[in-house]
Amino acid sequence: MNNEPIALEIDEEMSEMKKMNDELTETNAVLESAYLELVETLRLAVEAKDNYTRGHSDRVSAYSVLLGEKLGLSTRRLKTLRIGGIFHDVGKIGVPDSILLKENGLNDNEYAEIKKHTVVGADMLQPVSYFKNILPIIKYHHEKYDGTGYPEGLKGEKIPYLARIVAVADSFDAMTSRRSYRNSLTRKKVIKQFEIGRGTQFDPQIADVMLDIINNEPEKIKEIQNRFEN
Numbered sequence: 001m002n003n004e005p006i007a008l009e010i011d012e013e014m015s016e017m018k019k020m021n022d023e024l025t026e027t028n029a030v031l032e033s034a035y036l037e038l039v040e041t042l043r044l045a046v047e048a049k050d051n052y053t054r055g056h057s058d059r060v061s062a063y064s065v066l067l068g069e070k071l072g073l074s075t076r077r078l079k080t081l082r083i084g085g086i087f088h089d090v091g092k093i094g095v096p097d098s099i100l101l102k103e104n105g106l107n108d109n110e111y112a113e114i115k116k117h118t119v120v121g122a123d124m125l126q127p128v129s130y131f132k133n134i135l136p137i138i139k140y141h142h143e144k145y146d147g148t149g150y151p152e153g154l155k156g157e158k159i160p161y162l163a164r165i166v167a168v169a170d171s172f173d174a175m176t177s178r179r180s181y182r183n184s185l186t187r188k189k190v191i192k193q194f195e196i197g198r199g200t201q202f203d204p205q206i207a208d209v210m211l212d213i214i215n216n217e218p219e220k221i222k223e224i225q226n227r228f229e230n
């Protein structure tokens with residue numbers, strides 16, 4: 001019996017499949033680079049709005065990943081933390097400059113405007129399926145563990161886990177950055193803030209990991225600060 005035609009057919013099918021596979025790989029690469037371009041465009045837009053935001057967002061991203069590593073998160077969730085950290089304040093694009101750039105003394109209405117950046121940011125990125133996983137970070141990074149945060153006043157474990165991590169990283173960077181109207185907090189005061197805030201403002205377990213890094217691995221914090229100076 002001659003099996004040659006069958007072998008030939010299999011060969012043809014194999015090469016057809018290989019071609020399809022190559023095309024898929026190429027399409028994926030195109031999508032990935034389109035996605036990265038989108039990320040970069042958004043970064044530029046946020047930066048143009050508020051100079052302070054860039055260094056801040058990059059550091060929050062890096063601190064969040066550091067916390068996530070200590071908490072034993074998967075590579076996939078670490079990636080979500082990294083991107084989510086970069087874009088946590090993307091909704092500030094929608095806040096008027098007159099309010100956003102005001103350094104202190106916000107009235108109630110102005111403060112209410114600032115608070116909207118959480119929901120506005122999540123709404124903005126919602127149509128992009130690639131950003132699906134980071135939406136809870138953007139929307140809930142100002143929630144507090146005791147339920148006194150915004151936008152929804154979620155409490156404890158009801159707050160998405162990655163948003164709780166970014167909340168700790170965000171506060172840590174706010175405390176350790178100098179603003180034109182105040183100096184950064186001393187190390188002692190930062191520690192105090194996390195000790196007081198564990199269980200009220202912050203998830204206690206995550207606050208403890210932050211305290212552990214401050215106390216035992218200050219060089220990791222320094223490295224991030226040097227990498228993303230304002």
Ligand SMILES: [Fe+2]
Pocket residue numbers: 088089117141142
């Ligand atoms: Fe924010």
